[in-house]
Amino acid sequence: MSRRPRIIRSKDGHVLVERFSLFRRFEHTVVASSFIVLLLTGFPQKFADGAFSHWLIGALGGLENTRLIHRIAGVTFVFQSALHALLILWGAVTGRMRMVLMPGPQDVRDLLANMSHFVGRRRHPPKMPVFDYRQKFEYMGMVLGGLLMVVSGLVLMYPVQVGQWVPGEIVLALRAAHSFEAVLAFVVLLIWHVYGSILSPDVFPLDTSIFTGYMSAEHLREHHALEYERLFGDAPLEAVEAEPQPTPAEVSSPARPGPADERHG
C-alpha cells in the first residue's frame, strides 16, 4: 500500500499537499541538469558550422572535451533512467506504488471532455486525477524519447562493436534518430514543459512543487479535483486538517522514506 501524502499548513495559513518525495525531486534535478548538459554539448556537434557552436566548443575546451562531457552526461542519464525503471518495476510488482502516470482510456475521455469544454459545448472541464492526461503524455514522451536517446547514444559510443552484430545501416539510422530526436525533445520541452511549468497563467511565474515537494490544496482542488476528493472527500478547504509546516530540514529529511514515490509510476 502506498502511504498517504503529508498535509501541512504553511505559515501564511495555506494548506499544502505533498506531491513529490525527496527522491522524486532528486530525480528531476538529475534528469533536468543532465538533459541541459546533453543539449549544450550535443547541439554544437550537430550544428558544427554555426558561430555559437564554435564559441561554445571553444569555451568547453575543444571538441574532444565537448564529446567527453556529452558522454559523461549521457552515462548519468542512462543510470538515472535505469534506476527509475527498476523502482517503477519494483513498485508495480510489490503493489506499493500507485501507477498514477500510466495513461489509460479515462485519459482519452478526459481529453475529449476538455476539448468540448474549450469549444463551449460543455460547461465545466472534467475533474482531473493527480496527474492529468497532458502530464501523462509528457511523461510518456520523456520515457519513450529517453529510451531512444539511451539506445542510440550507447550505439554511438560503441559503433564498431555494435557494427559487428548488426548491419552498418542500423548504426547510421540510429545516429540520425539520435540527432533528430534531440531536436524534437528540445522543441517539445521548450514549448510544452516551459509553458506548463512557467508560462501558464495557472502557475506563472513558476510551479514550485517540484522544488518544494508541495502543492497548495487550492490548486489541487481546482486542477486535480479527483485527487482532492480522494484525500478530503467534499470537505471545504477551511475544514481540511493539516500539520504545522515542518522546518526545511524536516521537509527534506531522508528519515521519511520515499514512497510518496506513490506519485510517480
Ligand code: HEM
Ligand atoms: C537525452 C538527451 C540527449 C540529447 C539531447 C543528445 C543530443 C545529441 C546530439 C544533438 C548529438 C549530435 C548528433 C549529430 O552529430 O547530428 C549527439 C551525439 C552523441 N550522443 Fe547524444 N544526446 C542525448 C543523450 C545521449 C546519451 C544518453 C548518450 C550515451 C549514452 C549519448 C551519446 C552520444 C554520442 C556518443 C554522440 C556522438 C558524438 C560523440 O562521439 O561524442 N547521447 N547527442
